[in-house]
Amino acid sequence: MDYFLFLGVTGLATGFVYALLAIGFVVVYKGTRVLNFAQGSLVMLGGYFCFIFLAQLGIHPFIGFPLALGMAVVTGLLIERLSLRPLIGKRLLSLVMVTIGLSSIIEGLVIAIWGTDERALPKLLPEIPLSLGSVSIPSAYVWAFIVTGILISALFLFFKFANLGIVMRAVSNNQPAALSMGISVSKIFAVSWILASLIATAGGYILCNITMLSPASAVVIYPLFAAVIIGGLDSIPGALIGASAIGVIQNLTAGYLGHLTGASFKVVVPFIVLLLVLMLKPYGLFGTKEIERL
Amino acid sequence: MEFHPTGIFKTDYSSDEGLFPTPFIATSSVLFFLCLLVLPLLLPDFLIYICITVFIAVIGAVGLNILTGFTGQISIAHGAFIGVGAYTCAYFTQNLAMPLWISIPAGGMVTTLVGLVFGLPSIRIKGLYLLMSTLAGQFLLADYLFVKLRSVTGGVEGFHVDRPAFPGIPGDPFWGISLYDDFRLYYLVLFVCILAVFAGINLGRSKAGRAFRAIRDRDIAAELIGVSLVRYKLLAFSVSSFFAGICGALSAYAWKEISPPIFGLDVSIAYLAMIICGGIGAVRGAVLGAALITLLPEGIIYFMNAVVIDMLPSWYNWGYLFSGLHAILYGFIIVFFLILEPEGLNKIWINFRNSITLWPFPYH
Numbered sequence: 001m002d003y004f005l006f007l008g009v010t011g012l013a014t015g016f017v018y019a020l021l022a023i024g025f026v027v028v029y030k031g032t033r034v035l036n037f038a039q040g041s042l043v044m045l046g047g048y049f050c051f052i053f054l055a056q057l058g059i060h061p062f063i064g065f066p067l068a069l070g071m072a073v074v075t076g077l078l079i080e081r082l083s084l085r086p087l088i089g090k091r092l093l094s095l096v097m098v099t100i101g102l103s104s105i106i107e108g109l110v111i112a113i114w115g116t117d118e119r120a121l122p123k124l125l126p127e128i129p130l131s132l133g134s135v136s137i138p139s140a141y142v143w144a145f146i147v148t149g150i151l152i153s154a155l156f157l158f159f160k161f162a163n164l165g166i167v168m169r170a171v172s173n174n175q176p177a178a179l180s181m182g183i184s185v186s187k188i189f190a191v192s193w194i195l196a197s198l199i200a201t202a203g204g205y206i207l208c209n210i211t212m213l214s215p216a217s218a219v220v221i222y223p224l225f226a227a228v229i230i231g232g233l234d235s236i237p238g239a240l241i242g243a244s245a246i247g248v249i250q251n252l253t254a255g256y257l258g259h260l261t262g263a264s265f266k267v268v269v270p271f272i273v274l275l276l277v278l279m280l281k282p283y284g285l286f287g288t289k290e291i292e293r294l
Numbered sequence: 295m296e297f298h299p300t301g302i303f304k305t306d307y308s309s310d311e312g313l314f315p316t317p318f319i320a321t322s323s324v325l326f327f328l329c330l331l332v333l334p335l336l337l338p339d340f341l342i343y344i345c346i347t348v349f350i351a352v353i354g355a356v357g358l359n360i361l362t363g364f365t366g367q368i369s370i371a372h373g374a375f376i377g378v379g380a381y382t383c384a385y386f387t388q389n390l391a392m393p394l395w396i397s398i399p400a401g402g403m404v405t406t407l408v409g410l411v412f413g414l415p416s417i418r419i420k421g422l423y424l425l426m427s428t429l430a431g432q433f434l435l436a437d438y439l440f441v442k443l444r445s446v447t448g449g450v451e452g453f454h455v456d457r458p459a460f461p462g463i464p465g466d467p468f469w470g471i472s473l474y475d476d477f478r479l480y481y482l483v484l485f486v487c488i489l490a491v492f493a494g495i496n497l498g499r500s501k502a503g504r505a506f507r508a509i510r511d512r513d514i515a516a517e518l519i520g521v522s523l524v525r526y527k528l529l530a531f532s533v534s535s536f537f538a539g540i541c542g543a544l545s546a547y548a549w550k551e552i553s554p555p556i557f558g559l560d561v562s563i564a565y566l567a568m569i570i571c572g573g574i575g576a577v578r579g580a581v582l583g584a585a586l587i588t589l590l591p592e593g594i595i596y597f598m599n600a601v602v603i604d605m606l607p608s609w610y611n612w613g614y615l616f617s618g619l620h621a622i623l624y625g626f627i628i629v630f631f632l633i634l635e636p637e638g639l640n641k642i643w644i645n646f647r648n649s650i651t652l653w654p655f656p657y658h
Contacts, residue, residue, distance in 0.1 A: 087632060
């Protein structure tokens, strides 16, 4: 039982890190109907932004972190302006491939500037000792829990009550109708990408407190695909639930079946879950069912 | 010789659907084929090897074009399917000592079955969700099964394949034609590649091809006019996987060492990039795109390493920049085509051809 609790709690902690990174997907999908394959690269890039200011330049985190977020805003804006804006209304494959192309460019740029070495970020977050029963949880995971909680509640309130959030929902619901109500759809697209880039940078920093930073950090997005599909692509609470489920399932299978299946099974577990969910509930557990008319 | 007409002047359906619209195109196709036959006599060895890589990529791209370009079902598992073909062919050649004319089709057939299984979700889901389920297939195959089924695939250490003799068994040259060098493999790959391209073109002109396009353009409407979605989606998945399997089988012979990473997600993405940069839904586009994606980044990097690096100031360590260059270029090519020429090289080629046929008149 202790072992089960241990696996469950550490899995849940990983799940919250996943959720933090997965929210970026959901925001872009909600706003623009683009599934952002570059989210992992944005997370990685965000990590490097923090690395510039906090490690390479050694600026005080209260100045350095806002500067990194500022870089993230610029990145989000540039990506939207230069590559996504011309593709508004194009077919799904183009939208997917352009984000894949972007992630390749970002990865290449990061390698060109910093190389492929693993980097460590200074651990600036204060330690928070926390233990559940006999399981003690590393401080970085607690921070992930806190940041995810704040972000999710903030975004939830934002989409529910803030003017901009309601406008974003309107755009995602029906673009032509939103346009005819005088909403600037292109501005909303820019806002979505900036938000995603900001969330990615925050997530990148938390992630770098858990693992080392390298261009390969971008692979972190693959389990997230499973998480967001399970939760339903346009649901923020869904992303949280999907990501926690993926974290827990990954840990439990690794803990109980690891000796049978080998360590690499951890990578594919989310996808097996994904396939099962897609077969049973094609639009995820909390997603909006798409009804088509001819 | 009759030249290319300045417009469409067809008087019956058979000439409209003809494989070669004009005798000029037929003649130039034959000439192009003859050039490809003579090419390896003139090229140095490493360029022959690059040609083989391009032909193999063409086979795979034509296959993916059938699924994604004709039928509109996005698959991001093509790299893993190619891997299935490669491992099957390698197993048949190495462990079962089968001759080439059995192991290559065997690679195709096994991949067809695998593709059919991973195509099953397409009956229920489409678009983004189908993309995700094929992504799951990619990870299941390339990141898990290829690594885990050590007895068949050799695991992460890889699998060594001896190039067989044609058409005998490995190490037993029959007819005296062995494929041990790239020069001979070139002709085998060229032959299969031309078969694949013709099969791709003809499939597009057939009843199945029209059904595929109907599904791509509006699946619900296609179902209403009597196109069986289940049948044709699965057909598209299996035909496309067959091409992927053949592509994989030939690549097993070409690379000689195969291991799971060379069939990873980036390969699937590269094939999608090929059909996008070439022009989606056109076989000519798949051919051009395969050549572009295989050659251009490598060519530019070769050029940079051979020429530009000596001209750069030495105070800066350019190594990082060069190692990131491939990914940057690759991403730029994809984004460039998507934004500036969404119909790809095929459209550029058609525009170029039109401007020549209409010369000196600027309008078309």
